[in-house]
Amino acid sequence: MTRAIQGFIKVCDEVGNAFLFFTEIIKTLLFRPCRKSLVLEQIWHVTVESFATTAMAGFFVGAIMAVQFTMQMKEFGALGYLGGLATSGTFREVGPLLIAFMLSGKIGAFTSAELGTMRVTEQIDAIRCLGANPMQEIILPRFLGIIISSFFLLFLGLVMSVFGGMFLGYFLAGVNPEEYVRHIPTIITGPSIATGLVKCFTFAVVLATICTQKGFYTVGGAKGVGRAVVSTAVTTMIAIVVMDWLTSFLGEVLLHMVTGS
Amino acid sequence: MIQFKNLVKRFGERTVLRGISLDVRQGEILFILGTSGTGKSVLLKNIVGLLRPDEGEIWIDGQEVSKLTEEQYLPIRKKCGMVFQHPALFDSLTIYENVAFGLRRHYQFSEIEISSKVKKALGLVHLQGVENKRPGQISYGMQKRVSLARTVALEPEILLFDEPTTGLDPITTNAVNQLIQDLSHTLKTTSLVVSHDMQCALSIADRIVVLDQGKVVALGTPKEIKNSAVPLVKDFMAEVQL
């Protein structure tokens, strides 16, 4: 019982820390914005670093979904709908989730390792001693850079998943790419794409906040850096799953309010 | 005892050792000195096969060892005890288990024998009452001594020290140097010490070799080294006089 309470307190602690850090960043953003060139540099850096990984992950996620849907569709004799169904399934639920998982491993781990190394080798203290604000010089550019580029990367991953599904549909189920694409708009509508994009954006913010926070507060040498990376990856994944639920839930509520039912 | 013949070691483009030839005599304490990055530690790791030379030969007790396989190297490593720059204690084991580790692996000792050997080894480095602690719970100086104990527990014929006093305070440094001298005499081992501390080299070494840019620039007894005309050695001596 005490263990459960301790666990609960720890969770609250983590969430609170993340929010405090987030408000800190927003404050810095409003009152002491950083140079644009730094942000652009980060965007370029992150995008180049993760482009191939994300594209590959997206392609395979799409392919996996197509494999699973093909089996079902064959049973109902509705192979024509494969394109629409697989794409919609990927776009709305599995795709953003799995690709965001990949990115949390790639960008999150990379950033927290970098910041952690700067912390344990006292580079962050050195910046402070030189009269600069580490929040402004180091954290903010990374935060903005990660949000922008991972939003873009997530979207890229989703697009790649369509290609993955198309590729598989052609080779496994013999669905013509043209027919595959033709059925996408019948099932994917505005709201679907909107949910996908909202999810991508939410995940990007969560990822950027957690990895910069964990990296920034690393303690304890080489071991500490390893620990920071592990805890970043795990925390981000949990946060992403929860946010995934939250966005779906809120989206559903909004839909009901709009349609008036 | 140990002979290097024209040893060359490269890391990619960078040549670290450029033809080292050296004789280590039975039972002596030989200090290897040099500035950082001249390949002192690399030389040491070549002896025990953690690194392999690109050219040249290493003879230990009349056996050429540089081409041996990992498997064939085991008896050589049993003969050598290496004390690393970091304490390199196994985090997951207690101090007792750390020291007993090698004994359990290599010999068929009973638990009572192991216990007495561990006690003896810890006694040699003047440590008592820490057997059940973990490496994280004792000071860095103590960790260093435990790592010495772990090495001498196996009763090696050759002791290799990789910068044993780097990063230690002067008092612990003296204690470790004293330990090196005592251990070498009581256990009658041949000791190689990699260091950049000329002061202690002069006081406890039988012979000193100075490396610069992967080559031997001076070799001799402390007396000979004191009077050497080599510029780098003179720089080292100036440091000591201060």
Place this chain on the structure above:
Amino acid sequence: MAAKSRNRIIRWKETLEQLHFIANGSLSIIVFCVCFAAIVTIIESSFHMKIVIQNDSMVPGFAAMLILRELAVVVTALLLTSRVGAGIAAEVGTMKVTEQIDALKMLGIPPSTYLVIPRLIACTLGTVMLVVVANMACLFSAMAVSNSYLGYPPAIFLTAMRRFVQFQDLILAIVKAAVFGAVIPLISCYFGFRCESGAEGVGRATTNSVVVGSIAVIVLDFILSYAFSYLY
């Protein structure tokens, strides 16, 4: 006791400790995550089922299929890649940086078998067990949500499930779990052993093991799903 424990290839005590770390330590996180993933699956699939076939009566079966075949096992494996895989890479990397690996070699113990085999066995077993639990938890939460959200009582959920999935789906999920469980520690140990010195080196080894591990999981999942599609 001491005589027996010497030079054995498999160190059972270490293996059990690792198993405890991997399975017990990750249990709550994994159950938590897959439950949420299951809820999202139900909500989202009901959304587009309504568009395609105008009703959501197929949602329970469809969701059960997705959970058993993909969701539970992939989410579990990806979580383990970051928790366990990164943990192993950081641990082995730290050992490498602080010369503990060299110390092992000096004491005549091949570090590969000494460190890798316990982790390999523990992770394979642990992942298989976790995936079974994750599947259960996932299905239960899907059942609960379809009861409260879609209004399908458990009986209907179970009947629908039977139409879409069979027992062999669970077996195939276990096969996948075993493959992922074996690959994760191998990749992590590989990067751990190649770790370069300093905090930077450990960071890089850990990051690389997470990235390569997750890519490997997704690619292997595709290959296995493709292969299994001939078995149904």
